[in-house]
Amino acid sequence: MMRIRSRRLLPHTIAAGLLLGCVGTPNVNGVAGTSAAPNAAWTPPAKHDSAAAPAAPIAVPADLRERLQELTLNDIVDIALRNNPATQISWQNARAAAAAYGSTKGQYFPTLDLGVNGNRVHTSMDSAGVTVTTDQYTGGPTATLTWLIFDVGGRSGSITAARDALLAADWTHNRLLQDVVLQVQTAYFDYVANRALRDAQQLTLREAQTNLDVTNERHRQGLATIADVLQAKTQASQAQLALETTEGAIQITRGALASAMGLPANLPYDIAAFPPLQVGVVTDSVDTLIAHAIRSRPDLAASRAEAEAAAARVTQARGAMLPSLLLAGSGGPSYVNTLAGPNTNYTITLGLKVPFFAGFSRQYDLRQAEAQERGAAAQSEQLRQLVVLQVFTSYYALQTAARRVRTADDLLASATQSEQVALGRYKAGVGSILDLLTAQSALADARAQWIETRWVWRTALSQLAHDIGVLDVHGESPLRVTTDTSVFHR
Numbered sequence: 001m002m003r004i005r006s007r008r009l010l011p012h013t014i015a016a017g018l019l020l021g022c023v024g025t026p027n028v029n030g031v032a033g034t035s036a037a038p039n040a041a042w043t044p045p046a047k048h049d050s051a052a053a054p055a056a057p058i059a060v061p062a063d064l065r066e067r068l069q070e071l072t073l074n075d076i077v078d079i080a081l082r083n084n085p086a087t088q089i090s091w092q093n094a095r096a097a098a099a100a101y102g103s104t105k106g107q108y109f110p111t112l113d114l115g116v117n118g119n120r121v122h123t124s125m126d127s128a129g130v131t132v133t134t135d136q137y138t139g140g141p142t143a144t145l146t147w148l149i150f151d152v153g154g155r156s157g158s159i160t161a162a163r164d165a166l167l168a169a170d171w172t173h174n175r176l177l178q179d180v181v182l183q184v185q186t187a188y189f190d191y192v193a194n195r196a197l198r199d200a201q202q203l204t205l206r207e208a209q210t211n212l213d214v215t216n217e218r219h220r221q222g223l224a225t226i227a228d229v230l231q232a233k234t235q236a237s238q239a240q241l242a243l244e245t246t247e248g249a250i251q252i253t254r255g256a257l258a259s260a261m262g263l264p265a266n267l268p269y270d271i272a273a274f275p276p277l278q279v280g281v282v283t284d285s286v287d288t289l290i291a292h293a294i295r296s297r298p299d300l301a302a303s304r305a306e307a308e309a310a311a312a313r314v315t316q317a318r319g320a321m322l323p324s325l326l327l328a329g330s331g332g333p334s335y336v337n338t339l340a341g342p343n344t345n346y347t348i349t350l351g352l353k354v355p356f357f358a359g360f361s362r363q364y365d366l367r368q369a370e371a372q373e374r375g376a377a378a379q380s381e382q383l384r385q386l387v388v389l390q391v392f393t394s395y396y397a398l399q400t401a402a403r404r405v406r407t408a409d410d411l412l413a414s415a416t417q418s419e420q421v422a423l424g425r426y427k428a429g430v431g432s433i434l435d436l437l438t439a440q441s442a443l444a445d446a447r448a449q450w451i452e453t454r455w456v457w458r459t460a461l462s463q464l465a466h467d468i469g470v471l472d473v474h475g476e477s478p479l480r481v482t483t484d485t486s487v488f489h490r
Helices: 002-023 062-067 073-083 085-108 154-220 226-260 286-296 298-319 361-428 433-468 485-489
Strands: 111-127 130-151 324-336 343-353
Touching: 062 073, 073 154, 085 154, 130 154, 154 226, 154 298, 154 433, 226 433, 286 298, 286 361, 286 433, 298 361, 361 433
Parallel strands: none
Antiparallel strands: 111 130, 130 324, 324 343
16 A cells, blocks of 8 residues: 555656755846855855945044043943944833833823715616616715723723833843943953053063163173073063063053944944042942842842733723723714715714633733732842842952952062062172062052952942942942951951
């Protein structure tokens, strides 16, 4: 039986194969729709060649172009907020939610529709062998009014849900602005830190080159060995290598900052000198900041609004199962070609609509809305717990960063004194080149840590302000910071 069926299908299979072979791959604008083989690249049509696409204009605001080489942090944040597509998306979403809210509020008003009707009635009748044909034309304007006078929660529930969805969209937009500000600030601080590290490494390189010159002179005088010269030369080469690495990091972080602003990475720009940092710790306790975050975090407020919208949709679904009172009316003049004047007709209907049976769909809609309400409430609580953890973590990260700054200050001071003592001993001929190079290497590390700890602290301050929900669109942190050294040891 199986063989017989296979033989019967064979001609159809051959026909299908021949048909597919004749059809082939469709062309796209004169070229094959796919590549010729799995290991071959597809050649696009000429007008879809990405290389021919015009370059996008550089979106630098006109008021900033004249000082493109001295941009401040506020300038950079402003450019990023103007150019970032995410801010445009969230803003348009909020505008759409506002329009939806306005649309649902229209349910409180009657609906009036105007129209024009025209009809042609052709009648043909046989009577005593005679065919009588008549044509009648009727038509005229009409007006139809419908109005939901009263229902039990369905209308108010939908309007409340739309209002809460608008609030959630607005809060989401505010949070996104803070996200963009934090992203730009982090890139900015990375760039500034690398520039400061480059300046420190240039000083280290000059010191290493001076040591090499001194060691070469002492070697010519017979006061140093060739091993001393080679060690000094190695130190200078290491300093040069570190400087070159940082120069590359500067270009990378500079490009990352341009990208965070929504600008090309190769844009010729630079930033103004950043004022000295006043490192400290926040004066408020972690419990105070957590309470402030629970009140102020935009994303937490958006989550609450979404939970309230879900609760309103429960009211809406429940209202769909209850009676409603409607008013309807229609009327207008009607013109008939067989009559001299128009006929005026109108109807007014006051009705009570009682939902009876719809295949249990209304009951399931209510269950769905109730489940979504519980899920939204749980999601809001989950976010609240996450907010508490984020603020707690950021708070102690900032405290730790501040303490590391103070320790780095002490480290730099002791490393500087140690290098000066080692250099003096070496010049006096009572110290070895190894002691001097060790002290200078420790000084270079101390300088790097002194710079790194400061900008880590500044980034941690922005992170804490972001996690609390108070980082404003100018990049400023309203947190109160004290430089009282006694606070660092609590």
